[in-house]
Amino acid sequence: MSKTSFVLHDTVSIYKQMLNVSVEGQTEMFRYKLMKPFEAMWKTIGVPLKATAENGYDVIMASQMLGLWTPSSSDLSALKEEVRKLEQIHANHLSERVLEEVVQEFSKIGYNLPLEEIHYALLIGNSMSDEMQLVQGCSGFAGIPGYIQIYICPNDATLPRLPHVIAHEFNHQVRFCYEPFRYGDISVGEYIVIEGLAESFAVHMYGEERIGPWVTHLVGDELAYSARVIRDSLHVKGFSEVRSYLFGDDLADKMGYQKVGLSSYAGYAVGYHLVQAYLKKTGRSIMEATLTPANQIIAESCFFE
Structure with missing residues (x-):
């Protein structure tokens, strides 16, 4: 083409x-x-x-x-x-x-x-x-x-x-051409990978110093806690439900979804660190990772183990 x-x-x-x-x-x-x-x-x-x-x-x-x-x-x-x-x-x-x-x-x-x-x-x-x-x-x-x-x-x-x-x-x-977004069937696991890939690619291109606040605000114990909550909900499907884990509680009332006890954009931060773990474990490039199934990235990252 x-x-x-x-x-x-x-x-x-x-x-x-x-x-x-x-x-x-x-x-x-x-x-x-x-x-x-x-x-x-x-x-x-x-x-x-x-x-x-x-x-x-x-x-x-x-x-x-x-x-x-x-x-x-x-x-x-x-x-x-x-x-x-x-x-x-x-x-x-x-x-x-x-x-x-x-x-x-x-x-x-x-x-x-x-x-x-x-x-x-x-x-x-x-x-x-x-x-x-x-x-x-x-x-x-x-x-x-x-x-x-x-x-x-x-x-x-x-x-x-x-x-x-x-x-x-x-x-x-690139990702949505490779793996089209399924509004009613998207899972928490798939969505955190989507955002983790995007932020990792941006870091690859233009450096960590410009990394988004949706990643930098979540560190230490709060990041570990968020990862545990999300790990137990990777299977949850449907954009209406998935939003709770991606965007966190602060936007819940305004956007009309259920609170699950997470900070703003927790799913973005967890997704970024998951993808970074995958890249480190496998030695693959972020471009190659963008064209890799989400379940493979999650499994091979060993991030939730």
Whole structure:
């Protein structure tokens, strides 16, 4: 298959245009310039581009729930400064460079994505939202093959992490092409491996110093405790149940799932250390591991023994 092409949407320019229009104009631009290129992605996860009823569930409400900046009557000075910071680091060119680098890394093992194109967008987060604060201002979504969204609250702490987060999300694209995400049948074991692979690939590409807060916050006894809880629940299936072990108790009330006594993003941290154990035990590369069944990674890591 021919090489996958990236469609990089110039979101920085769109945000810049939003600074000069009314709230109504911002809403139209947000919906039809920022989000419409991702309409197929949103549709796959049950989010309409526009609600049938006023103030109904659509891409704007879903974006708010993700912790993204959305149009409102609030002062735009913060958005203006964040746009300036993205321009200052040449965010579009940086994104393009990183995507080229991660593709090249997988080509070293002879792997090419079975996708014609991937749509990519860098979206500004709402720094006051719980969601962005929990991830210290930088995260993303790449759960649907063909689409990558990066969420960032641009500042001196998050901007250096941008390549790391892009690499993390790109790894999801590779993994979900190899082993498609099964919403109703995904297990805790499979999901922690998914996140562990993504973070391990990002570390491989751009170093441990930019590792995500979803890993660094969990150490020592708390990490060991989380590993025990997750070990006993590896078989639990279904995204609604699995979320409890991936995201932890802090988001349970807001996202509507059961608390199981775990810290925020415990599954991410446990998954990372599991994959690191697998790589050390087997001597395989993270690229090879990304194309390996989850049950094999868990068994050969000996992490839970």
